Amino acid sequence: MHRRTTTRSVLAALGAFGFFATAAPAQAADDPDLRLSAGTETAPGIDYRSFTVAASHGSVTGHLVTVDLTDPHVTTDLLYPGAVAARDEVTDMADAAGAVAAVNGDFFNIDEAQHPGVQPTGASVGPAIADGRELKGAVPNGQRFGPALPPGTSTRDVIGVGVDRRARLDSLELTGTLLTPNESLPLDALNQYAIPVNGTGAFTADWGTPSRLRATCGTDTRRAAPCSTDVYEVVVRHGRVESASAGIGGGPIARDTTVLVGREAGAQRLRELSVGEPVQVLHRLDARGVVPLKFAVGGYPIARGGQPLAGLDNVTAAGRSAAGTGDDGKRLFLLSLDGNAETSAGLTIGELAALLLDVGADDAVNLDGGGSATLAVRTPGATATTAVNRPLGSAERPVPNAIGVFSRP
Known part of the structure; x- marks a missing residue:
């Protein structure tokens, strides 16, 4: 799996963001490790496809939603169960809001074993904005859950979409x-x-x-x-x-x-x-950005300006979720890996960054993974979303928030 050198060739193979509902599986000519399935247009401007990639710990199966934010039918927002300190399954939040696709969001306060008598709140680590409304701030860096932060990043880092309909990484x-x-x-x-x-x-x-x-x-x-x-x-x-x-x-x-x-x-x-x-x-x-964010969710930065960040872990492989932006913020990428070790070996964070760059992202964040990793998609003709990846364990894990994608008339 190559880094930035294959990004544009993959996009070319995909028809520069065309929707290939009947096309043969796409694959970059110079990147035999990555195989993308034919795309399915779940709604105007929203494309879903599965993929396999050969990585350091074995073959990995994953799922990718690519969103054209220039399409007038497409909108995005933060999904959450009505409160910061609450959790729900991604498919339930997506269906309640009418989303066509959604991926789980930020790491969260899941455990309090070190504090007897104190219950975990389920609240997320980083800032959150939903429909332009500021919900919460970021906890101190030393209070976060999840992998160690790369140098120069913090719990204040977010991914979101502005009122200008452009996706971006920012800090709140x-x-x-x-x-x-x-x-x-x-x-x-x-x-x-x-x-x-x-x-x-x-x-x-x-x-x-x-x-x-x-x-x-x-x-x-x-x-x-x-x-x-x-x-x-x-x-x-x-x-x-x-x-x-x-x-x-x-x-x-x-x-x-x-x-x-x-x-x-x-x-x-x-x-x-x-x-x-x-x-x-x-x-x-x-x-930091001038344009107000319509929605934002905390994310662990792994790539900026078409390059992976320094200091990313290249040892530990796991099922992961991620989101990225491309084409000057006009595209949003939502990605999740299968969490079952029998069918997917998982990626290191360094490999995850390389994969996001390969499929067209310029900037990207790692989201909560493991049992939380869930990508929900409502396929054409369906009345509800389905978790297209195989989450770790027997069922979806309730999470505090998710990135939702909508198709409006």
Whole structure:
């Protein structure tokens, strides 16, 4: 499997993004390791095909959806089960939203074995934007789940599509403030399962119902570190402090309410607020790109500008999901491998980057893999999506979010 040298030849073999519902399997002339099946146009501008590729650990079977974002029928968005701290199967989220195709999204808070009595929240690692609405910020790098980050990347990295209908990799930085009559206090987290040490986090109705206690566990560099013993919680309703407590709670949050949770210095700042005091909670996610993102999901960057990133693992093979952008953001690629070791050997992250470049991506991210890896497609004539890959295990794993692709009249 070659790197960038085969990308354009593969595209040429595919007819430069033509849809080949009846064509013979496509294969790059100078890349015998990669074999792509004939394409199926699942909807205008949305092409699905399977593939096999020879890799370091053996033969790999996978599935690819290629999306033409210039097609006026195509739209994209983040799929999620109505709350940040909730999970559902990709096919269920896709069908509920009416998506034609979807791939699982970000890594998430799946386990809390090191914190007895603390339940995992199911919330994702990185930032999230759905239909232009900012849902959450990124946890500290040391609090993430998933493989070690490549140099120069962080939990703030995302893949998304802007209001200009162009896909891109970006980074989303939370800027937040708590305004009181006497001072401006920092806000360090938004609907996150981990608040930075000495920080303050805001939880809104978008969070869901799980306990917010997990947000006070670990440190910025060590996820397994003990939970903080210096915490405080303040409930702000209709712009005023309604209640305060040394205990961290859970349960649903009303739309007119924001719950503030502080740890260490952040807890001390919250203790200075009084019941009835006005507090204005301000927050936004700042992107590097100028064009606002319509949707965004956290992703682990593996390629930029047509080249794989340095420091990618080339040893451990696994079933994986990924997404990429190409043709100056006019194309979006969604990819997932079979997770059954009997039929697919898996790819290293380095090989995954090379594969995304081979099929036409310029920039790409690794998404959650293993038992989470799921690519759902609604084939022509079907009334629901099907997981076209074989997820690890006997059934789909519920996940917090997914990238959805839609075909509108």
